[in-house]
Amino acid sequence: MQSPGLSISEIVETLTFQSGFNTNVVILGTTLLGFASGIIGVFALLRKRALMTDALSHATLPGIAIAFLAAQSLGFQRRSIPILLIGATISGVIGIVCIQFILRHTRLREDTAIGIILSVFFGAGIVGLSYVQSNAPNNSAGLNAFIYGQAATMSSSDVILMGSIAVIAVLATLLLLKEFTLVCFNDSFAKVDGWPVSIVDLLMMALVVIVTVAGLQAVGLILVVAMLIIPPVSARFWTDRVWKLVLIAGLIGALSAYTGSVISALLPRKPAGAVIVLTSGVFFALSMFLAPSRGVIAASIRLLRIRLRIAGDHVLELSHDLNVSTIPNQAFDELSRIRGWSLPLRWLLLRALKHDDSVVRLSNDGLVLSAKGVARGHRVARNHMLWEQYLVSYADIAPSHVDWSVDQVEHVLSARLVARLEQELAKQGIDIPPATPMKPGGAG
């Protein structure tokens, strides 16, 4: 695989698990891990613990060093992964407990507590590693792999481990989705309602710990937080339902791990952990921009539509104010200047008005309105007056203060609300303008 060019068949082989046992093991293992961490990450994210998991993963390092020394003094010759992972779990949990202790008993806030534990524990881990390297050199190689990850060292037993973790994650989520959701969104309500909140919370945290420790070997303790956080954050753009969120996050996690490890297997010198995280970063960027409804592009289009509709209302209102059916160019320019509309916006606005059949054509005299356009202008102007009257007579707002807020409300009054307003104002004996437009007078 040293040749720069990759043949299609090679790519297909790797993608379909046909390129040798070791590669398959790595791809399968990281994909399972990605699935599990995506699911579990949802609850860490909803519980606002994104960076708590970062502190957790950094805090595992001293445990790894101590476990290594302990295993050596007990006479284990090779570095034994289970013992190291047990050490990692213990010191990670101690780190989390310390954060909770600092939060409960001191005035320091969460971000500070997380930073303290993260750096102090990691510093202790570095001290431990340097001690191991200088004082117990035999077999110490490979401890660094826990910092940056070394997916290539995965064995088939590791895949079984990842697989069981994925199964546990799925089972726990299936069984406890309702409880998890409840505690994530409203823990005080859950407590009042009699749910064992602290047990549920502890369970969620335990799942996070399990996934983190399992991910240490594959992606390393600095990047494992990315596998927990990025898939759920990306999934959040696509849906507002928790079960869909869990499903999408799991899929994004699995997909980025799969893609990442395949790329890493195909290209030389590309550590799987980093490639996986970058791949999920790509998924994040895609989701953030492209997702319907919550995505940035969709949201901007929606916003532009609303702006155009409101600007259109303002333009058509002119026909009512000036009592004309052709809005002079001069008046339109003046309005654009006051409202600060840019040239592109004005262009879009005219297009939208024509598309809407409010404006028939642009002549030298100005914007020639259709009957529909005149009616819309009249309706908006009337809504403006109705709301203004309402504020003055019912909400006790001084007449000189109502215009600004009315300017925003006039565009969103529903037909039902307009009917109510007509009724209320008629009761007060206040004059309301007729619902049909007045006959436009001459040139105005």
Place this chain on the structure above:
Amino acid sequence: MIAFDIGLDLFPLLAATLASMGCAVLGNFLVLRKLSLMGDAISHSVLPGLVIAFLVTSSRNPIGMMIGAGIAGVLTVLLVELIKKLGRVESGAAMGVVFSVLFALGVLLIESEAVRHIDLDADCVLHGQLETLAWYGAPDTIPDLFSSSTLRAIPRQVLTLLIMAALALGFIGVFFKELRISAFDPELSTTQGYNASFLHIALMVLVAGVTVASFEAVGSILVIAMLICPAASARMLTDKLSTQVILSIIISILTAVLGYIGASVLPGLFGRDAVNAAGSISVMSGVLLTIAIIGSPSRGLIIKTLRNRALETQIAREDLLAFLYRAHEQGEQYVPVNRVLRAMQGHTRVLPKLIKSDLLESRDDTVSLSELGRTKARDVIRRHRLWEHYLVDEAGLSPDHVHEPAETLEHIRLDPPDFSGEDPHGKTIP
């Protein structure tokens, strides 16, 4: 006693101390403004900046590296803000996304062929290279240091750190008043003409600068510890910001010196090789913070526990005296001890103390208030009934709701107003 070796220890110690001071003084404002983790995010994500600068200039040119890391630092801040705003993502998650992706990019770039042959690896970025600052050919004695050759021998890293630390101290010194307002109340600061967001950006740029300067010498993890821990320790010790800043500087110097000794001297005593100094300094910052959390004279756990104990005892004593006073009012002069103990609900150890200090007289298995005890009890009961009276007459509570709050309020030592009469339950206010 192991001697201080000028050649081996002087410059590393100096670098560690300067880095600590620069970080700590800025850290005060990060901790106050809930930005502690911004330092964390920046220190992870400058890695790609360093590597790209390295690829562009194809040397370890310090100025190029500084610019690259600086750009990466500012980019991190901007990206986090952008994702928070556009994607409506919670700030912790936004930081997590940005710094992990950037760090992954850095790791990938470092592994690339172009960087491979020069010695830049992720390890130095994480835990620094304090040990490589050793001075070969250093004079053996301290008096020999005062010569021009010393100035020439100062390594570049130490000089950079010196400049950054001076900048940080200068910035905080000059803009202290403005920073204080903007840390506690950004809106007020802006309306008073000190632009809070400008100060914020200046602060973040300086944080990025100090972080980058500290990298080469002490590594990114130590930077996080130094930004947060001394400031957090100082915050446990005082409520005044200026005192906090000064304390944090002192603590940061202590941390660096003690941590360095812990790494180089301590293992030697046990016949072991030295351990990583940067790591040891972060551990030391944690140790000092723990000491501050436990032993702080105003907010420490010990003093808090003692204060709570003292208050508990005072309340138990006053409750016991009030209990006996009420019994005397009912005409019962001598109250059986076991009934008193039952009413005390566990706080039984105050009874013998009260007898000892002559507030109570005991006869057989009964106790009674002494003359002195009676005056004290009278004060408590007076406060209790005055409060009840106040709560009903002035605060409009109904008579059957005031006993509980009065039970609490009676222990506050106030000068009660001159008032005599009856409480809402028809009892005389003594």
